[in-house]
Amino acid sequence: xxxxxAVRDYVAKEIGAEHLVPMLGAYSRLDEIPFENLPSxxxxxxxxxxxxxxxxxxxxxxMVDQRRRLKALSFRLGINYGRLTKEWVxxxxxxxxxxxxxxxxxxxxxxxxxxxxxxxxxxxxxxVDVDRFGNHRRSFYTPDWKKADLxxxxxxxxxxxxxxxxxxxxxxxxxxxxxxxxxxRVDWYVWQDRPLFGEITFxxxxxxxxxxxxxxxxxxGRWLAWDAPTxxxx
Numbered sequence: 001x002x003x004x005x006a007v008r009d010y011v012a013k014e015i016g017a018e019h020l021v022p023m024l025g026a027y028s029r030l031d032e033i034p035f036e037n038l039p040s041x042x043x044x045x046x047x048x049x050x051x052x053x054x055x056x057x058x059x060x061x062x063m064v065d066q067r068r069r070l071k072a073l074s075f076r077l078g079i080n081y082g083r084l085t086k087e088w089v090x091x092x093x094x095x096x097x098x099x100x101x102x103x104x105x106x107x108x109x110x111x112x113x114x115x116x117x118x119x120x121x122x123x124x125x126x127x128v129d130v131d132r133f134g135n136h137r138r139s140f141y142t143p144d145w146k147k148a149d150l151x152x153x154x155x156x157x158x159x160x161x162x163x164x165x166x167x168x169x170x171x172x173x174x175x176x177x178x179x180x181x182x183x184x185r186v187d188w189y190v191w192q193d194r195p196l197f198g199e200i201t202f203x204x205x206x207x208x209x210x211x212x213x214x215x216x217x218x219x220x221g222r223w224l225a226w227d228a229p230t231x232x233x234x
Contacts, residue, residue: 115188
Protein backbone atom coordinates (compact mmCIF):
# COMPACT_ATOMS: atom_id res chain seq x y z
CA UNK A 1 0.00 0.00 0.00
CA UNK A 2 1.33 3.39 -0.92
CA UNK A 3 0.10 5.50 1.97
CA UNK A 4 3.09 7.77 1.84
CA UNK A 5 2.49 11.03 3.63
CA ALA A 6 3.99 12.84 0.64
CA VAL A 7 1.13 11.62 -1.57
CA ARG A 8 -1.13 14.07 0.25
CA ASP A 9 0.75 16.97 -1.35
CA TYR A 10 0.29 15.39 -4.77
CA VAL A 11 -3.45 14.89 -4.24
CA ALA A 12 -3.93 18.40 -2.89
CA LYS A 13 -2.13 19.85 -5.91
CA GLU A 14 -4.01 17.77 -8.49
CA ILE A 15 -7.59 17.73 -7.19
CA GLY A 16 -7.69 19.82 -4.00
CA ALA A 17 -7.02 19.28 -0.30
CA GLU A 18 -10.76 19.03 0.42
CA HIS A 19 -10.59 15.45 -0.86
CA LEU A 20 -8.10 14.37 1.81
CA VAL A 21 -9.05 12.79 5.12
CA PRO A 22 -7.68 15.17 7.81
CA MET A 23 -4.45 14.02 9.43
CA LEU A 24 -4.05 14.44 13.19
CA GLY A 25 -0.37 13.58 13.16
CA ALA A 26 2.39 11.27 11.94
CA TYR A 27 4.81 9.52 14.29
CA SER A 28 7.82 7.22 14.12
CA ARG A 29 6.75 5.14 17.15
CA LEU A 30 3.52 4.48 18.99
CA ASP A 31 4.93 5.84 22.25
CA GLU A 32 5.31 9.23 20.56
CA ILE A 33 1.56 9.53 19.99
CA PRO A 34 -0.14 11.88 22.50
CA PHE A 35 -3.17 9.65 23.03
CA GLU A 36 -4.45 11.92 25.79
CA ASN A 37 -4.83 14.74 23.24
CA LEU A 38 -6.61 12.67 20.60
CA PRO A 39 -10.39 12.62 20.20
CA SER A 40 -12.30 9.70 21.69
CA UNK A 41 -12.36 7.92 18.31
CA UNK A 42 -9.64 7.80 15.67
CA UNK A 43 -7.80 5.59 13.17
CA UNK A 44 -4.15 4.54 13.21
CA UNK A 45 -2.49 3.27 10.05
CA UNK A 46 1.05 2.69 8.88
CA UNK A 47 2.18 4.58 5.79
CA UNK A 48 4.32 1.77 4.39
CA UNK A 49 2.36 -1.49 4.56
CA UNK A 50 -1.03 -3.16 4.18
CA UNK A 51 -3.48 -4.49 6.75
CA UNK A 52 -2.18 -2.71 9.84
CA UNK A 53 -5.10 -0.29 10.30
CA UNK A 54 -6.38 0.04 13.86
CA UNK A 55 -9.84 1.57 14.37
CA UNK A 56 -10.44 2.98 17.83
CA UNK A 57 -14.09 3.81 18.46
CA UNK A 58 -13.63 4.69 22.16
CA UNK A 59 -10.12 5.17 23.52
CA UNK A 60 -11.36 4.93 27.11
CA UNK A 61 -12.55 1.35 26.50
CA UNK A 62 -9.98 -0.30 24.26
CA MET A 63 -10.96 -3.83 23.27
CA VAL A 64 -8.56 -6.78 23.49
CA ASP A 65 -8.45 -7.07 19.70
CA GLN A 66 -7.58 -3.38 19.37
CA ARG A 67 -4.72 -3.71 21.86
CA ARG A 68 -3.44 -6.74 19.98
CA ARG A 69 -3.54 -4.85 16.69
CA LEU A 70 -1.65 -1.95 18.29
CA LYS A 71 1.15 -4.34 19.27
CA ALA A 72 1.19 -5.72 15.72
CA LEU A 73 1.33 -2.20 14.31
CA SER A 74 4.30 -1.36 16.54
CA PHE A 75 6.10 -4.48 15.29
CA ARG A 76 5.36 -3.68 11.66
CA LEU A 77 7.11 -0.31 11.93
CA GLY A 78 10.40 -2.24 11.94
CA ILE A 79 9.64 -4.13 8.73
CA ASN A 80 10.60 -3.05 5.22
CA TYR A 81 7.31 -4.04 3.63
CA GLY A 82 8.52 -3.39 0.09
CA ARG A 83 11.33 -5.93 0.44
CA LEU A 84 9.05 -8.41 2.20
CA THR A 85 6.50 -8.45 -0.63
CA LYS A 86 8.92 -7.54 -3.48
CA GLU A 87 6.93 -4.33 -4.15
CA TRP A 88 10.10 -2.45 -5.01
CA VAL A 89 8.62 1.05 -5.26
CA UNK A 90 7.84 0.99 -1.53
CA UNK A 91 11.28 -0.03 -0.26
CA UNK A 92 12.41 3.57 0.39
CA UNK A 93 9.37 4.62 2.44
CA UNK A 94 10.29 5.65 6.00
CA UNK A 95 7.72 3.95 8.29
CA UNK A 96 5.36 6.27 10.12
CA UNK A 97 2.08 5.91 11.99
CA UNK A 98 -0.60 8.22 10.62
CA UNK A 99 -3.42 9.29 12.93
CA UNK A 100 -6.74 10.28 11.36
CA UNK A 101 -10.17 11.06 12.77
CA UNK A 102 -12.78 8.31 12.53
CA UNK A 103 -15.05 9.78 9.87
CA UNK A 104 -17.80 7.17 10.22
CA UNK A 105 -19.54 6.23 13.45
CA UNK A 106 -19.74 2.65 12.14
CA UNK A 107 -16.57 2.39 10.11
CA UNK A 108 -17.08 -1.35 9.75
CA UNK A 109 -20.44 -1.28 7.97
CA UNK A 110 -20.98 2.23 6.62
CA UNK A 111 -17.71 3.32 5.07
CA UNK A 112 -17.14 1.33 1.89
CA UNK A 113 -13.99 1.32 -0.21
CA UNK A 114 -14.20 2.20 -3.90
CA UNK A 115 -11.02 1.17 -5.74
CA UNK A 116 -10.60 2.33 -9.33
CA UNK A 117 -8.29 0.36 -11.62
CA UNK A 118 -6.77 2.81 -14.11
CA UNK A 119 -4.83 1.69 -17.18
CA UNK A 120 -3.07 4.26 -19.40
CA UNK A 121 -5.14 7.03 -17.84
CA UNK A 122 -8.49 5.27 -18.39
CA UNK A 123 -10.60 3.91 -15.52
CA UNK A 124 -11.53 0.35 -16.47
CA UNK A 125 -12.91 -1.33 -13.36
CA UNK A 126 -14.20 -0.39 -9.91
CA UNK A 127 -13.84 -2.64 -6.89
CA VAL A 128 -16.22 -2.05 -3.97
CA ASP A 129 -15.37 -3.50 -0.57
CA VAL A 130 -18.30 -3.87 1.81
CA ASP A 131 -18.09 -4.55 5.59
CA ARG A 132 -14.33 -4.79 5.29
CA PHE A 133 -13.73 -5.33 9.01
CA GLY A 134 -16.55 -7.83 9.42
CA ASN A 135 -18.21 -10.05 6.80
CA HIS A 136 -15.94 -8.81 4.02
CA ARG A 137 -17.50 -8.86 0.55
CA ARG A 138 -16.11 -7.46 -2.70
CA SER A 139 -17.94 -6.66 -5.94
CA PHE A 140 -16.69 -5.26 -9.23
CA TYR A 141 -18.40 -2.77 -11.52
CA THR A 142 -17.63 -1.20 -14.87
CA PRO A 143 -17.31 2.60 -15.09
CA ASP A 144 -20.95 2.79 -16.27
CA TRP A 145 -21.90 0.82 -13.15
CA LYS A 146 -22.69 -2.59 -14.57
CA LYS A 147 -21.76 -5.48 -12.31
CA ALA A 148 -18.85 -7.56 -13.59
CA ASP A 149 -18.74 -11.36 -13.30
CA LEU A 150 -15.50 -11.21 -11.34
CA UNK A 151 -14.37 -12.03 -7.81
CA UNK A 152 -10.87 -11.51 -6.43
CA UNK A 153 -10.01 -13.11 -3.10
CA UNK A 154 -13.41 -12.32 -1.48
CA UNK A 155 -16.90 -13.32 -2.68
CA UNK A 156 -19.18 -10.66 -4.18
CA UNK A 157 -21.71 -8.84 -2.02
CA UNK A 158 -25.12 -10.49 -2.02
CA UNK A 159 -26.90 -7.21 -2.54
CA UNK A 160 -26.67 -4.87 -5.50
CA UNK A 161 -24.46 -1.95 -4.55
CA UNK A 162 -26.00 1.42 -5.45
CA UNK A 163 -24.12 3.70 -7.79
CA UNK A 164 -22.26 6.25 -5.62
CA UNK A 165 -23.46 9.82 -6.04
CA UNK A 166 -20.00 11.25 -6.90
CA UNK A 167 -19.08 8.47 -9.35
CA UNK A 168 -18.28 10.93 -12.14
CA UNK A 169 -15.88 12.84 -9.90
CA UNK A 170 -14.31 9.62 -8.58
CA UNK A 171 -13.55 8.46 -12.12
CA UNK A 172 -12.26 11.85 -13.24
CA UNK A 173 -10.04 12.26 -10.18
CA UNK A 174 -8.74 8.70 -10.47
CA UNK A 175 -7.75 9.27 -14.10
CA UNK A 176 -6.00 12.51 -13.19
CA UNK A 177 -4.06 11.05 -10.27
CA UNK A 178 -3.05 7.93 -12.21
CA UNK A 179 -2.18 9.77 -15.42
CA UNK A 180 1.64 9.57 -14.97
CA UNK A 181 1.53 5.78 -14.60
CA UNK A 182 0.94 2.86 -16.94
CA UNK A 183 -1.32 1.37 -14.28
CA UNK A 184 -2.43 2.39 -10.80
CA ARG A 185 -5.30 1.63 -8.48
CA VAL A 186 -6.77 4.74 -6.87
CA ASP A 187 -8.87 4.22 -3.75
CA TRP A 188 -11.68 6.31 -2.30
CA TYR A 189 -14.16 6.56 0.50
CA VAL A 190 -17.49 8.24 -0.14
CA TRP A 191 -18.66 10.15 2.90
CA GLN A 192 -21.78 12.33 2.79
CA ASP A 193 -21.66 12.14 -1.03
CA ARG A 194 -18.12 13.49 -1.07
CA PRO A 195 -15.15 11.48 -2.40
CA LEU A 196 -12.24 11.22 0.04
CA PHE A 197 -8.88 9.94 -1.18
CA GLY A 198 -7.64 6.69 0.36
CA GLU A 199 -4.44 5.72 -1.42
CA ILE A 200 -2.66 4.97 -4.69
CA THR A 201 -1.11 1.55 -5.18
CA PHE A 202 0.54 -0.27 -8.07
CA UNK A 203 0.24 -3.84 -6.77
CA UNK A 204 -3.29 -5.04 -6.07
CA UNK A 205 -3.14 -7.51 -3.15
CA UNK A 206 0.64 -7.57 -3.70
CA UNK A 207 -0.08 -9.44 -6.94
CA UNK A 208 -1.05 -12.68 -5.18
CA UNK A 209 -4.88 -12.62 -5.00
CA UNK A 210 -6.66 -15.36 -6.99
CA UNK A 211 -9.13 -14.40 -9.73
CA UNK A 212 -12.44 -16.25 -10.02
CA UNK A 213 -12.15 -16.33 -13.81
CA UNK A 214 -8.97 -16.64 -15.86
CA UNK A 215 -10.58 -14.49 -18.58
CA UNK A 216 -10.26 -11.43 -16.37
CA UNK A 217 -6.57 -12.03 -15.76
CA UNK A 218 -6.07 -12.07 -19.53
CA UNK A 219 -8.21 -8.98 -19.93
CA UNK A 220 -6.21 -6.98 -17.41
CA GLY A 221 -3.06 -8.18 -19.13
CA ARG A 222 -4.43 -6.77 -22.39
CA TRP A 223 -5.13 -3.45 -20.69
CA LEU A 224 -1.49 -3.35 -19.62
CA ALA A 225 -0.29 -4.04 -23.17
CA TRP A 226 0.23 -1.13 -25.51
CA ASP A 227 -2.04 -2.03 -28.43
CA ALA A 228 -3.79 -5.28 -27.55
CA PRO A 229 -7.51 -5.92 -28.20
CA THR A 230 -10.01 -6.01 -25.33
CA UNK A 231 -11.90 -9.13 -24.27
CA UNK A 232 -14.84 -8.03 -26.42
CA UNK A 233 -12.67 -7.37 -29.49
CA UNK A 234 -10.49 -10.48 -29.28
